[in-house]
Amino acid sequence: MTGNVSSGEKMGRLDIFDRMRGVQENTPGLKSSKDINIEPVKNRLNGTIITDGPDSILKVDYSYPLVYTHGDVALKDVVSIDPGLLRVLLPALPRSLDLSLNDLIFFDLETTGLSGGAGTYVFMAGFLKVEDEKIKTAQYFLNNLSSEKLFLMEIRDRLKPGSVLVSYNGKSFDCNILKNRFILNGLGLADRDPTHLDLLYTSRRIWKGLFPDFSLRTVEKWALKFERTGDIPGYMIPDIYFQYLRGRDVTEDLCGVFMHNRNDIVSLAAVLLKQLSIVRYCARFDRLNGINNPGQFNPVSLSDMLINCNYHEEAKKLLKSYTDDTEVLKRLGLLYKRQKLHRDALVFFKLLIEKTEDFSEYIFACIEMAKLYEHRLKDIDRAIFYTEKVWNRVRRQDYFYPDRASVFLNDRAHIEKRLDRLRKKQA
Template sequence: MKTEIERLRELMRAAGARPRPLPACPPVPGFLQVETPTGPAWVREKRYGAGWAQGAFALRSWGEVTPEALGFLTAGSCSAPQLLFVDVEATGLGGAGVQVFLAGSARLVDGELVLTQHFLPGPGHEAAFLHELNCRWPPHSWLVTYNGKSFDWPLLSDRYTMQGQSRPTIAGHLDLLFWARRLFGTCLASCSLISLEQEVLGMARSGDIPAQLVPAAYFEYVRSGDLGCMARVLEHNLHDMLSLVALTGTFAAYSLGHLDTPFAGPIQLGLARRYEELGQAAQARACYHRALAGELTPQLRGWTLRRLGFLEKRHGDGEKAQAAFAAAVSILGHDPVACTELAKHLEHRIGDFDHAARVVIQALSGPGGRAEPWRSRLQQRLARLDGKRGRSRPAAPGADAAGFRK
């Protein structure tokens, strides 16, 4: 005779075996309903021809973007057709209960831009939403996002895990926020996508919904069923993707030397840093010199000279390293990094202990406590130099630390 517990277990197994009926959903205007093994999903597609432009960037410019230029951005191997531009809208910023309700993606296909939006009309349709998304995304694509390594991709991955589905397979992930900060972090007050649209692409959105209001608009749609609540959200997502396409093409063009922009100096500095990471010293050196030939703030010019000095030092050109560090000191004044490097060169390569001591003293006398993290090492260096000189004496009147008469 079965016990109550055994009968209860049988009932639970039987209930689990029956698929839960999907909630009813009215047609979603403008979206195509697609049947999947897990229920209906809603998708819409839009195509842009060769004449399309987003601000100053024209779609036809992608014809000039080489795999080498994309490899420079991604530090991998890819071509334009492999790129999948992705932007998602969600019910919050993160956490187990946050759902993606709109996933936009765009691809370059035969000279056209094909843009797709997947919409989730209610939580009960998430399995079909994710299944159709995975089917539509070409496997082994290079994902292109804006802050997607911190938001879009982890959030999507979590939802696939929650639904017990395999997430899309990707070849790599290019997060443009990294490049935005590298190229413009020294010259723009903000590296938000909206800021780059204005400053780099030369365009401004009209009637855009603020990102913080997007979840509320979706909740209102779920409550009322009126897709009008979502009109601005759909447009916001669309513009995010279009700007991703335009900025990626623009950044790739920078790597090819197309720098018709007032930010050419800071951009060259960002490109130089990438070339250093790739171990391409000659290209990095050329970018640093082009940056110095352009318009830079005094502080940025000093930083550029400092980086150039380290590059020359690593590659064994002591004279060029000294010249770069000396120029950096003449601009940055008490900068402990530039002063330390110049003092090292003067002490160990030139044997000019007096000049080296003056440089260290200049670093120690800097205002605002800039030398504090370095003070102990600077004092040790000065004590060693004093020992080598045999006696301590102040810097020669009228000469700065770089050795130039004032």
């Protein structure tokens, strides 16, 4: 898969060059691209043309009814987001800034490629914001290349300072491409980098180990139960735009790109709401109210995120309600060990020894028991007991799976050494 992608992108780079040349050959000079007929798209989507002197771009507005659900997420909840919960996902959120939700800006760009260099244009920018208790999207479309400056200025006007950006992989992709376009058009970037929540990274943490990958499409399907029908796949999007620039009638496809972009930004809002419902469930802020089932999540990651925001007690409570998970037992043990609550740590490492099916996890838990008894509780006999326990288990493993013995060679040597030392100490 990875190999295919990278070779495909190499091809894509050459393709873009070819296609740009095609644009220039078929339409004599960029100015004539103004003649491209955008009317069919404008009419189909009920858009408006924004003009400034000779320049013009297309804007398409859309408003969602408050009853709209995206997959199993009710979008209306976006009007009442708790900044305290949001801070668990975005610790950088300024504490001073009281977040009236008008300050959240969901956005996504469509571009002429993935490479991100100076040759990549932004031709569509979709925004979602909450206004007057309504969910409104606004999409800007660069319908001729010579109006790029106007296009960029309209985008910049939406990114008011003090607002919080929400994107998917936007920190590395969208923002940087946009920055490039601003620089190339002599438009100097906004004063300083705004607070930016990139849902790619929160998704990877919250659903770690649960989904096959973390593309927005997969997260939609597995976390939101939202599946797209008739969606334009991303790799086709640059091509559709180039065909449009060449003057071909791609009204149908272009409307598909608008739909694709709008679904992307609505999914951003839905993913954020889903993640917030998981955070709320884990922190049990609404212990007394009915808690709706937020679906699956990784309890260890969530406890990390809670601890990161100083919700230590909530994190412990959460982990203690997931002790069927051996990763949770391991984390609880390490947590109490770091706090020097050795007796508590012992309880969880012991549970881990009993519960785990994983051999290296078993080895780990036994060695932790031995360490705690030897160095903290000064009980050499018990330390020897657990070291012998794991030593015998390793030998048993060697006997039944002689071909796999080398895998645990390091562990073997380590355990042997520990046992020697403990026996000398005991004598």
